[in-house]
Amino acid sequence: MKVVSTGSFDDLQQALTAEFIRAIKAELEKVDTPDDLVEQLTGSIAFAVTSVLDDVAGFEADGRPVSPTLTFQTSDETLEGAGGNSWMHEYVYRLLPAAFERSS
Template sequence: MELTLDTEKFEELQKVFIAEITETVMVKLVEAGLEGQQLEDATASIGFSIASILDDTTRIEADGVVVKPYLTFRGNDDELIHCGENSYTYEFMMGVMKKLFHS
């Protein structure tokens, strides 16, 4: 497996990734009966929490094991695309929320 540093492609992929996660959360909350401001607030809270975990800004530890995620995306069968640092999906959440609830 080859690690490919491609910040532009990585940014594009992480935008799509966090948007899909957040939209899926929203759909499941709608199915659970949430609507209006409650739906928007819950979607934002869960989406921002997931982004923080992915971006390694939330400490993850269980039974003394510390987990430090590093996001990559599969380019082709033998390529992983990364940006050379932690992901920054959190930065796209405002745009994702605006698109889902205010467009």
């Protein structure tokens, strides 16, 4: 496998962020919770998860620093990468409203 940068990494990480939001929202909607609380919790949880993946705060495993690096498999032999950390957490609150659009 080879890691490349074709310029689609940002679009892919936004799509993954939107999928995290959708999945978290779906799980929270399974419990009897007011809509505004579901939206607030969805944003908070998605932001926390993406921040860990983006290595915003850093963490350690077995006393050693670990820095996750996000890649996407775009073909059988190609991984799309950014060459460093992702920045999905920056998109959570921009993408959140679309997940909660309600029909009038």
